[in-house]
Amino acid sequence: MTTEERLPCGTRLEALLAQVAEGEPAADPAHQASCPYCQAALRRLERHWADVQALAREPVTVPEGLTARIMARVHALAEQVSDSVILGARRGETRVEHRAIRRYVQRLAAGAPGVAFASAQLQPPDTARPHRVDVALRLVIVFGPPAARVANGVREILARRIPRFTGAELGQVDITVADVAER
Amino acid sequence: MSGQVDDAILVEAAQEGDTDAFEALVRRHRNAVYRVALRMLGSPADAQDVTQETFTRAWRALRSFRRESSVNTWLYRIVTRRCLDVIAARTPAAEDLATLELRARESGPAESVERGERLRAVTVAISRLPGDQRAALVLREFEGLSYQQLAGVLGITVPAVKGRIHRARLAVLEQMEAWE
Numbered sequence: 001m002t003t004e005e006r007l008p009c010g011t012r013l014e015a016l017l018a019q020v021a022e023g024e025p026a027a028d029p030a031h032q033a034s035c036p037y038c039q040a041a042l043r044r045l046e047r048h049w050a051d052v053q054a055l056a057r058e059p060v061t062v063p064e065g066l067t068a069r070i071m072a073r074v075h076a077l078a079e080q081v082s083d084s085v086i087l088g089a090r091r092g093e094t095r096v097e098h099r100a101i102r103r104y105v106q107r108l109a110a111g112a113p114g115v116a117f118a119s120a121q122l123q124p125p126d127t128a129r130p131h132r133v134d135v136a137l138r139l140v141i142v143f144g145p146p147a148a149r150v151a152n153g154v155r156e157i158l159a160r161r162i163p164r165f166t167g168a169e170l171g172q173v174d175i176t177v178a179d180v181a182e183r
Numbered sequence: 184m185s186g187q188v189d190d191a192i193l194v195e196a197a198q199e200g201d202t203d204a205f206e207a208l209v210r211r212h213r214n215a216v217y218r219v220a221l222r223m224l225g226s227p228a229d230a231q232d233v234t235q236e237t238f239t240r241a242w243r244a245l246r247s248f249r250r251e252s253s254v255n256t257w258l259y260r261i262v263t264r265r266c267l268d269v270i271a272a273r274t275p276a277a278e279d280l281a282t283l284e285l286r287a288r289e290s291g292p293a294e295s296v297e298r299g300e301r302l303r304a305v306t307v308a309i310s311r312l313p314g315d316q317r318a319a320l321v322l323r324e325f326e327g328l329s330y331q332q333l334a335g336v337l338g339i340t341v342p343a344v345k346g347r348i349h350r351a352r353l354a355v356l357e358q359m360e361a362w363e
Contacts, residue, residue, distance in 0.1 A: 013353075014349065017349070017352055017353065017356070018349075021324075021352055044360070045356060048355075048356045048359040048360065048363075049352075049356070051301045051302065051304070051305045051359060052305050052324060052355060053324075054298070054301070054302060054305075055302050055305045055306065055325075056324050056325045058302065060214070060217065060218045060221055060222075062213050062214055062217045062234075063217075063227065063231055066213065066217070066231055066234060066235065067206070067209055067210060067213060069235055070209055070213075070234070070235050070238045070239065071202070071205075071206050071209065073235065073239050074202055074205060074206075074238070074239065074242045075202055077239070077242060077243065078200060078202050078242075099202075102200075102201075103203070106201070106203055116187055116188065117187075117188040117192065119192070119193075119195075119196030119199070119201045119203075119204050120201065121199045121200065121201070138192070138195070138196060140187070140188050140192060178192050178195070179188070179189065179192055181187035181188065182187060
């Protein structure tokens with residue numbers, strides 16, 4: 001079988017293959033309907049092509065644990081550039097990495113009423129105030145409640161919980177509403 | 184959480200270092216990436232490695248992702264290139280081994296014998312294609328990419344894509360005839 005192959009009736013095999021694989025219409029339907037060579041070739045191509053299509057329909061399952069392995073590597077790469085806040089303590093200092101605080105902020109914001117998705121960034125640490133964090137949030141909010149009310153609700157939750165959970169002082173909370181999602 | 188959120192929002196967040204947003208992208212696109220790797224390489228073990236490398240590379244390259252193409256086109260590009268590298272580095276014996284591995288794994292006891300054999304014959308036929316044809320065929324027939332999308336992923340013209348796919352289809356059908 002080659003690209004240039006022609007049937008004894010002169011029909012190019014390429015045209016028949018395009019018909020079978022791409023669903024293109026026959027170039028000469030009247031000829032095809034009455035030509036035994038075309039019909040035999042079509043039957044042959046359709047039978048084999050059906051096997052390719054059957055393989056395409058076979059479900060492929062992603063192996064268990066693959067996502068966890070991918071994310072372990074990503075987290076390792078992300079850790080290489082990690083800031084932290086420093087909390088005063090009587091017997092030594094406690095460092096809480098921005099990554100950990102960002103995760104608290106993101107989870108709390110994502111769970112706030114009216115929020116469909118939250119992404120949090122912490123501003124680079126201020127060496128003069130090493131226990132303070134400034135946060136920038138991007139939210140996708142659900143359709144319905146006013147954006148300002150949702151944003152204020154997020155600020156209240158963060159102000160209440162971030163110091164309690166992390167020990168860090170919460171400074172600025174800048175919020176961008178990036179999109180609105182359907183409920 | 185991320186079901187309703189656009190890829191663009193997740194990418195923007197991930198570009199700022201948000202690993203949760205990146206994980207949402209991984210969960211959303213892992214099936215397609217793994218499927219391409221499996222169909223191109225034939226070996227589940229190699230497909231897992233390549234899927235892992237694809238997303239690790241994507242994370243590293245996020246800042247340079249300009250969003251001129253969609254996330255899935257970008258990931259298809261990365262996974263295809265990586266698969267082509269693996270194929271190029273394989274010895275003929277390793278290629279045969281990969282095919283045998285897939286043959287063994289895809290045969291289940293409940294599967295009808297003839298159907299299973301036909302699917303394996305297609306798998307073997309695809310695994311014998313040159314890498315560039317294999318990539319074009321897998322992305323077209325298994326992932327349903329348009330010729331235009333394929334040209335973007337493979338970095339070639341639409342007529343060149345059509346030529347590759349046509350040659351790949353003929354080669355597969357020829358092998359199926361010989362198998363029968």
